[in-house]
Amino acid sequence: MAAPIEIDMWQGEIAELEVDAIVIPANETLFMTAPAARGVKLRAGEAVERESVGQGPVPAGTAVVTGAGVLPALHVIHAVGVGHDLQPDLARLGSALEAVFEIAARMGLNRLASALIGTERGVFTPAEAVAALATVVRARAERDAWLPDGLVIVAASAAELQAIRAGVDALRAAVA
Numbered sequence: 001m002a003a004p005i006e007i008d009m010w011q012g013e014i015a016e017l018e019v020d021a022i023v024i025p026a027n028e029t030l031f032m033t034a035p036a037a038r039g040v041k042l043r044a045g046e047a048v049e050r051e052s053v054g055q056g057p058v059p060a061g062t063a064v065v066t067g068a069g070v071l072p073a074l075h076v077i078h079a080v081g082v083g084h085d086l087q088p089d090l091a092r093l094g095s096a097l098e099a100v101f102e103i104a105a106r107m108g109l110n111r112l113a114s115a116l117i118g119t120e121r122g123v124f125t126p127a128e129a130v131a132a133l134a135t136v137v138r139a140r141a142e143r144d145a146w147l148p149d150g151l152v153i154v155a156a157s158a159a160e161l162q163a164i165r166a167g168v169d170a171l172r173a174a175v176a
Helices: 035-044 046-053 090-107 126-142 158-175
Strands: 006-011 021-025 062-067 075-080 111-114 150-155
Touching (some): 006 158, 021 090, 035 075, 046 062, 046 075, 062 090, 075 090, 090 111, 090 126, 126 158
Parallel strands (some): 006 150, 021 075, 021 111, 111 150
């Protein structure tokens, strides 16, 4: 089984975190329109969106990586967990999360902060999004696949933080 990872929760703006990479929800065109993505674009600069859009369009269930502009993070990973059809497809969401970890592994990014992937258009609840993440992390740990040293789950509001608390506790238990 893979080494345990430190999992934390944080409420606030993901763009403020000093990590190797921040993970944000994306759509298939890779325009940064979801709330977390808009906040990142405002702080990072337009170059991040141009770099992401230049890699698209991509199908749901994938992820791409860009630079982070002027953010304290080094990279931005844009995860497409929900397609334009807005269908709650756990397989696509899981595939996007797997793609995030594969990018991070390939690039040696050991400290990640992630917004809730799949919640940006109301397709998944925060609890469902954290449960999907826990499923992917647990499966990766069981097969000794790469996992980061640290993962911060970022909530945009106090209500969202409360909604994900039980899921984060389950996630911590999965990799302890």
